[in-house]
Amino acid sequence: MTEHSPLILLVEDEPQLRRFLRPMLRAQNYRLVEAETAREGVALAHSHNPDVILLDLGLPDGDGVEVTRQIRVWSPVPIIVISARGKEQDKVGALDAGADDYLIKPFGSAELLARLRVALRHAARGSLPTPDAVHTFGDVRVDLGRRTVHRGEVEVHLTPHEYKLLVTLIHNVGKVVTHRQLLREVWGPGAQENHYLRVYMGQLRQKLEEDPARPRWLATDAGVGYRLRDEPAR
Incomplete structure (x- = not known):
């Protein structure tokens, strides 16, 4: 681990979970700072400029959704919510407030580490593609500058x-x-x-997925929304 290793801010008041995450994250070459309250979490986000924030919602002095809103005023840092709240409205509220991802406790270490890798890749690329960027997934190529979409060598017409x-x-x-x-x-x-x-997601899958009934790229998060995967479903 070096001073260039990614810095994770963990905002979590549950000692058992912090003890579980601490050695796992450090073993993956992540630096770690910890906060137990909302107020401390916001302060450390300001002072340490972390690469990713892992944020619990149920903090003793406030709600993690409000922490997310406060941080989003001044920072695009990726925020992954880790919470025991599994209802759809909890997920939607956190994501609408500016969280990037949502993991329900209990979760596996492999899944958390995968979500962290995705968050760090996004942060490294920048928040938005440039106007002339080309985005590819599977055999689909989207030229954002020319506003064209191809599957292989064939242009796909989208409404x-x-x-x-x-x-x-x-x-x-x-x-x-x-x-x-x-x-x-x-x-x-x-x-x-x-x-x-x-309706429109179904149409996109018909045009862009190899098997629209089993989409590998255009994923549904039931009751919450949709996601373009950055790696295909297996």
Whole structure:
């Protein structure tokens, strides 16, 4: 471990979980700072500029959703929520507040480490693709500058709404994008009909997935939203 190793800020008041995570993260060459309260977590985020934040929601002096909102005012740092709250509204609330990912306790170490690797890759690439960027997944190639989509050598025609939906997912690759966020980005702030998303996501899968019934790239997070995977489902 060196001073250039990624720095993880763990905001968690449960001693047993901190004892579990501490050796696991250090064994993977991550540096670690820890906070037990919301106030301390925000302060350490300011002073240490971590590469990723692991954030519990149920903190003794406040809610992790509010911590997320405070940090998002000034920092794009990836935030992975780790929480025992498994209801859809808890996930949606955290993601809409600015969290990048959500893990429900108890979780496996392999899954957490995979989510950390994804978060660090996104941070290294920057928050958004440049206007002339080309994004590829599987045999699909999306040229954002020319606004073209190809599967292999064949150009795929997307409707304007399908294209906006795909680009929104590309801008958030690897992250769950909530129904509310997608409706706002694609149809405007007044849109509330989730069935639009089901229809258009189904159409995108028909056009871009090898097996639309078993999508490897355009994933559903049930009751919450959709995600463009940064690695294919197995």
